[in-house]
Amino acid sequence: MSSDKLSADWSAKKIVRPQSLTIILADHIRELIVNGEIELGALISENDIANKLSVSRTPVRAALQKLEMERLVQILPQRGTFVFEFNAQEMQQTCEMRQILETGALRVALQHDRKKLLAVLEHHLVLGQEALQHDPDNFRAADTAFHMALIESSQNRDLIDFYQTIINRIRAFLNRLARTSDELQGSQRDHETIVALLREGHDGEAQEKLHWHLGGLQRMFQEKYARQ
Structure with missing residues (x-):
């Protein structure tokens, strides 16, 4: 293939530019769903949003298609979104997927930089304690x-991106869940225990504690929703 032919082929192709408005709309609708302003199971009208x-x-429509890829919405032909x-x-x-991803991320992060991981997690422990003391919401x-x-401490882009596909659905559930002060404090204590085990070099026990901690979401669902 000649250089002239190659140049012609390249120049004939259009550069696809980012659909910034689509991303802005997807971010906006996502937060409305996650924060509870749009109810789970609700019908979303393209016309109303527009x-x-x-x-x-x-x-x-493009924004809703993006959210469908994240499984935050389902688009049903002839019925709606x-x-x-x-x-x-x-x-x-x-x-189960969250347990796999987070325990895997912990294992990878420990291999990368244990000291940095501990520093980051300890920083977030402080933020969690401050929130409990001053603004539990x-x-x-x-x-x-x-x-x-x-998750981000794993420095694994694929892992981080895949985690994003489930974390917003989890946030949407947690934001609709009335959690008691004891439950919030229990979650913070779990975080503290995980970090303490890592600090002491008990990595296996820390992973087991993290796995159990993440299973708390399913236990809460069974206790507060499945019985309704």
Whole structure:
């Protein structure tokens, strides 16, 4: 192939630019779902969103397709777009995947830089304790940040990206869950125990404690939702 032919082929191809409006809309709708402003199972109207945000339906549709890839919504032909709902099986599968990802991330992060991992997690322990003492409503954010810091410490882009596909569904559930002060403090104590075990070099026990801690989401679902 000649250089002229190659140049012609390259120049004929269009550069696909980022759909920034689509990303902005996806971020906005995602937070509405996660924070509970749009209910689980609710029908989402493209027209309503487009009208309220003064945009066309095209980027709204693209944003919803992006959220479908994250399993936050389901697009059903001839029926519409619906926000996801948890059932017992999906909760179990989500918790199992989260356990696999976080315990794996912990193992990888320890291999990369134990001192840095401990410093990061200890920082988030402080933030969690401050939230409990001064603004318990913000503990959810501190809790999520602790686990996200653990994931990011793996420095594994594929692992981090895949974790993002489940964490927002987990946040959506937790933000709708009325957790008692004792439950919030129990979560913080679990974090402290995990870090203490790592500090003492008991990595296996720390992974076991993390695995059990993450299973608490399924236990809460069974106690507070499955019986309803």
